[in-house]
Amino acid sequence: MTSKRSHRSNRSGDIADSPKWSCDNTIQQALATAESRCREKGLRFTPVRRKVLELLLQEKKAIGAYEILERLSETGFGSQPPVAYRSLGFLTRHGFAHKIERLNAFVACICPGEKHAPAFMICRLCDSVTEAHSFSLNHVLGSAAEAKGFQIEHSTVEAEGICMTCVEQLRI
Amino acid sequence: MTSKRSHRSNRSGDIADSPKWSCDNTIQQALATAESRCREKGLRFTPVRRKVLELLLQEKKAIGAYEILERLSETGFGSQPPVAYRSLGFLTRHGFAHKIERLNAFVACICPGEKHAPAFMICRLCDSVTEAHSFSLNHVLGSAAEAKGFQIEHSTVEAEGICMTCVEQLRI
DNA sequence: CATGTCTATGTTATAGTATAACATTGTGAA
DNA sequence: TTCACAATGTTATACTATAACATAGACATG
Numbered sequence: 001m002t003s004k005r006s007h008r009s010n011r012s013g014d015i016a017d018s019p020k021w022s023c024d025n026t027i028q029q030a031l032a033t034a035e036s037r038c039r040e041k042g043l044r045f046t047p048v049r050r051k052v053l054e055l056l057l058q059e060k061k062a063i064g065a066y067e068i069l070e071r072l073s074e075t076g077f078g079s080q081p082p083v084a085y086r087s088l089g090f091l092t093r094h095g096f097a098h099k100i101e102r103l104n105a106f107v108a109c110i111c112p113g114e115k116h117a118p119a120f121m122i123c124r125l126c127d128s129v130t131e132a133h134s135f136s137l138n139h140v141l142g143s144a145a146e147a148k149g150f151q152i153e154h155s156t157v158e159a160e161g162i163c164m165t166c167v168e169q170l171r172i
Numbered sequence: 173m174t175s176k177r178s179h180r181s182n183r184s185g186d187i188a189d190s191p192k193w194s195c196d197n198t199i200q201q202a203l204a205t206a207e208s209r210c211r212e213k214g215l216r217f218t219p220v221r222r223k224v225l226e227l228l229l230q231e232k233k234a235i236g237a238y239e240i241l242e243r244l245s246e247t248g249f250g251s252q253p254p255v256a257y258r259s260l261g262f263l264t265r266h267g268f269a270h271k272i273e274r275l276n277a278f279v280a281c282i283c284p285g286e287k288h289a290p291a292f293m294i295c296r297l298c299d300s301v302t303e304a305h306s307f308s309l310n311h312v313l314g315s316a317a318e319a320k321g322f323q324i325e326h327s328t329v330e331a332e333g334i335c336m337t338c339v340e341q342l343r344i
Numbered sequence: 345c346a347t348g349t350c351t352a353t354g355t356t357a358t359a360g361t362a363t364a365a366c367a368t369t370g371t372g373a374a
Numbered sequence: 375t376t377c378a379c380a381a382t383g384t385t386a387t388a389c390t391a392t393a394a395c396a397t398a399g400a401c402a403t404g
Contacts, residue, residue, distance in 0.1 A: 044400085046352070065390070078354050085391065086353080101273035102328055104361095104390060119313065121322045134316045137309070141291065141331060144306045149336025150293045156274055156330040159313060164321025216371090218381070237361070250383045257362065258382080276361060276390095 027057045030112065034096050037113035043094060048077050052087040053108060056097055061127040062105035100129055102158050107131065117141075117155045123163035130163065199229045202284065206268050209285035215266060220249050224259040225280060228269055233299040234277035272301055274330050279303065289313075289327045295335035302335065 034053055038045035055071050056063065065084045073079035088106055091097035096112045099105070100120055107120075110131045117138045121130045137157065145152045162170070206225055210217035227243050228235065237256045245251035260278055263269035268284045271277070272292055279292075282303045289310045293302045309329065317324045334342070 137312045140309045151333045152331045153333040158328040159324045161323045161325040
């Protein structure tokens with residue numbers, strides 16, 4: 001593949017790629033939060049896991065396991081897929097990151113360590129992924145399921161379209 | 173992988189696997205409907221495409237592209253991945269089938285050829301996939317997006333859990 | 345401190361999912 | 375008929391993910 005993902009990025013790659021969205025401060029803060037959440041729960045927030053979360057936090061986009069892996073190995077960690085997948089598994093299992101199913105890629109969570117059923121907005125122009133929480137969405141989904149006698153254990157809600165920033169770019 | 177999917181099927185495979193959920197009658201009817209929808213829209217409902225849809229209609233579960241491919245080639249069609257992927261692409265693009273992102277697998281659509289934003293209920297015990305339509309769900313999702321200035325073009329809603337039948341089995 | 349146990353990391357190998365690119369065939373309009 | 379285009383078929387390869395086993399750390403217990 002010249003890849004679904006890279007063709008998605010053709011437009012405005014300059015916008016999405018260069019300026020990191022969060023300042024280091026925020027990232028360090030998020031990492032510290034994750035660390036204490038882990039301590040509380042008796043989980044081990046090891047160096048690889050921390051590094052993977054840091055990499056995710058540095059991006060506004062979702063990143064694939066192999067891109068993570070590449071950056072990990074540049075930093076001296078192992079260079080084989082399980083190294084990335086295991087940390088990603090840990091982070092997603094414990095609510096520090098999410099997998100975006102439509103992209104086979106991952107994002108940091110904005111409310112780390114909490115139980116929640118988020119919805120994601122994926123911009124097909126700038127590739128940004130935004131996490132949203134909607135009580136009513138989950139309520140309605142729950143009702144729809146209940147009506148069929150279905151017990152939801154995990155929900156995936158992903159909307160693809162155009163984000164506000166890109167919509168505005170188009171109007172100009 | 174001994175595979176996520178095959179381990180998912182360990183329980184009650186007997187229930188889900190043997191009896192096809194729809195009688196041939198219904199399947200033939202669905203195929204006929206698809207055929208006329210295609211005619212209306214000037215689309216070509218070719219033999220491979222028909223066969224793929226038929227295979228999907230025969231299952232209550234989602235099936236992977238390679239499983240489809242295998243059955244296709246047994247029936248005399250080509251045996252290489254694009255053969256399956258192209259038909260699946262056609263069927264999903266035009267609303268005759270859906271991809272279940274969490275499973276990397278496909279299901280026939282229950283309201284073929286219509287524009288709609290379905291939600292799916294995936295049973296982790298019997299692997300059944302049920303399509304549901306909820307106006308309010310889409311409404312709420314749309315509102316949540318609108319609140320962020322996001323324009324939804326396509327939505328993916330997939331709930332994983334336990335279906336009514338399996339819940340009842342557990343209670344017995 | 346020694347030791348056994350459990351978790352995490354690292355590696356090799358391989359399975360599973362998907363598409364690019366090009367050759368060939370079929371279909372329909374001019 | 376012939377041209378243009380869509381569909382099918384094939385080869386080759388890219389991308390995503392996990393199994394299985396070896397090694398190394400963490401940590402509780404005697």
